[in-house]
Amino acid sequence: MTRTAVAICPGRGTYNKPELGYLHRHHAHRMDLFQSFDAIRAEAGQEAVTALDGAARFTVSKYSKGDVASPLIYAASLADAQALAKDIEVVAVTGNSMGWYIALAAAGALSAENGFRVVNTMGTLMQDHLIGGQLVYPFVGDDWANDVARKAELLADVARINAIEGHDLALSIDLGGMLVLAGNEKGLEAFEASQPAVQDRFPMRLANHAAFHTSLQAPVAAEGRARLGAELFGQPKHPLIDGRGKIWWPGATDTKALWGYTLGHQVTQPYDFTRAIQTAAHEFAPDLFIVTGPGATLGGAVAQSLVLADWHGMGDKAAFHAKQDGKPFLIAMGREDQRALATG
Structure with a gap:
């Protein structure tokens, strides 16, 4: 029997000390994918993603930087999204903040390599400017x-x-x-x-x-548009829910508008993750909400977004736990106790 799911990609701040080695632990068989990302990093004279993930120690000063955190999170999240069990049908994809870029690749609107180019470029620009x-x-x-x-x-x-x-x-x-x-x-x-x-x-x-999703990021958005062309973007294979709660449908997406939103509004205007989750719940009514790794902190925000919508009568934390503890419907792949529920 098929289980329907909305895949949710996390943003910055989710690759921390416990996540060091995530790619090697969970996706050792995907090194060909990660090495294609390493090649893109090498072109820019940047340290390889596989080397960053395989390092002996983690320091916040290094791993919280945009040009390090962003590519690691992208690689881990995309590989997780591609590792879902065969009986899971993804009915929509969304993400939080930087997770929107990952969602574009997970939904097929960007190829894996072009998604990496977008994330690596924007993460590096954010770090170079570090405005606010x-x-x-x-x-x-x-x-x-x-x-x-x-x-x-x-x-x-x-x-x-x-x-x-x-x-x-x-x-x-x-x-x-x-x-x-x-x-x-x-x-x-x-x-x-x-x-x-x-x-x-x-x-x-x-x-x-930095001061993400505010007008202070206008210079970063402009530079991103100059470096990343609209030709990178294609039709999504799965519906995409953006940071306004708007749905981009397969076969009906204006790819130039998708590019414009991604490197315009999405960078300089508030990101309504709550609304994205509530749209996913109301429009797609999935069996599961699956938060890809790394980390599991976004699970709380997903749960709270559903509670704020009184989804299935869940009006507070106790009501959420009563439903979740009976039969988990919110799965964080970054949690060892939940990962197998999504990977089979």
Whole structure:
């Protein structure tokens, strides 16, 4: 019996110390694919992906950089997306932030090598420019119950700070029960000063992250369009759900518009991952939501996005766990206890 699934590709921050060696552990038989990525890196005088993954030690200072993290995450996520069990039918593909580039390849709108070129180019440009930064802050409590008023309050504070001379701050990603905010140092510091610390972790700065999905990235977007032509993009083989919740359908996609969105709006405007997941749930009603590796942190944002939509009557964290514990429908391939549920 076929199981339907939405494949979800993660973004930056998912290849950490526990993930070192992910390609060699899970995809040793795919070294031909990874070596084709190494060749693209070699052309740019960059360290091979296989060497980065096979290194003896992990350092945050090195592995959180865009020109290192992005290609590793792409290779791991795409290989995972291609390793799903034969009884799983992918009905749609989406991703978070940089995961959109991976989703394009997983859905067939970009070849594996061209997807790598897009990710490696954009990751390197982001790192070279490193304009602004990002932080994460929740608007839901420990129970994940929707708090519309608190979200509105936080976004009003962001707008207040952004209006101050010399301060840049904007919503970067709607990420389940979290807001990812991006801006310049003054803007980020003002938010940190204005909001209480919660859950012993937030507000949490993200190492080596630029002000993704804001107007500050306009120079990066322009350079990306200059380096990456629209001819790289083709028709997707699976429906693609972007960071606005828009669906790009196989056989009906304007590939020039897809290129324009990917290297335009997607880089400089807020990314609504929550809406992408809710669109996937409502439009495709899959049996499974499969988050490809590396890492498993995106699973929480997927779960929260479904709770915020009251999907199948799940209105809080307890309701999610009651459903998930009975028969797992959210599978993170980066978790050893769940991986076999997706790979068979």
